[in-house]
Amino acid sequence: MRLRLAAIMLALVASAGIATAQHHGHHDHGSHGGALPADARERVAFPPELAEHTLANMRDHLLALQQINEALAAGDMDQAGRIAEQRLGMTSLRLHGAAEVARFMPRGMQEAGTAMHKAASRFAIEAQNAGVTGEIKPALTALAETMAACVGCHAGYRLR
Template identity: 45%
Template sequence: MHSAYRITLALLGGVMLASAHAQMQASMPPSTQHAASPADTRQNVDFPPMLKQKTLATMRMHLQGLAEIQQALAEHRFDAAAQIATMKLGMSSMHGDQMTEEARYMPPGMRHLGAQLHQQAGEFAVAAQDAAVTGDSAKPLLALSRMTQTCVACHATYRLH
């Protein structure tokens, strides 16, 4: 197995674990959240309950997109990986009013990381389309790693409350 691919698998596994942990924490009663995670120093971001649920669903869609991209890359389906990135993580994945509403509640750093992720998805799509011609997966794997790192940075810093 190519070492860059193994690294990407490890990074995605970490994001999936962090997302699962965050989802578990979000569903726990407040009294048990602190007992389960006393060292959680992430910044709470207060969202109205319905918007929080929609935002978490969008984040799960992004995570599913990362998993689908990884599968497509493993199968050398670079055009499919580019399309997935565009539809599930790129600017096309934004949900109009929801995006505007979310931005009202996000601290500037969180907004920056979100915008960065969507921009990186576009960069990944270009790298994957190039790989469809060249067969070289190094650039899309690096771009996927950058997207994953952005997800990790956001989830390590912020917590929807």
């Protein structure tokens, strides 16, 4: 069961990430003849202290995703949901100072962030449901959407 769960998670995350990156024009065509393509992401200017704060938040988001995966691997759906809501979901917005940071973001970056936070909250709910019903696919779909929003944002934007 755990191997099946891991395989499903990887397939969902990989397909969502590839689709999002391709949607933003970042296709992997294999070898680039030894040279990396120019970074075409939109550069977003944040005040230095907010840039550091935002980068620290993104590292924490990545750590939260790792911890969610660990909880899923252990079969602890409630813990996975708690981590998602507290660190990534809509509940986390105040903790991360989202209102202050959002005013420096282009609209697309704001929309990607909102999509990520909403998908994480959906995952938290679906993870709780899965703990009761055993039906994990809706939770994994919401987790894939959460990660796809991250991938899409990082594919399209970078802080300067």
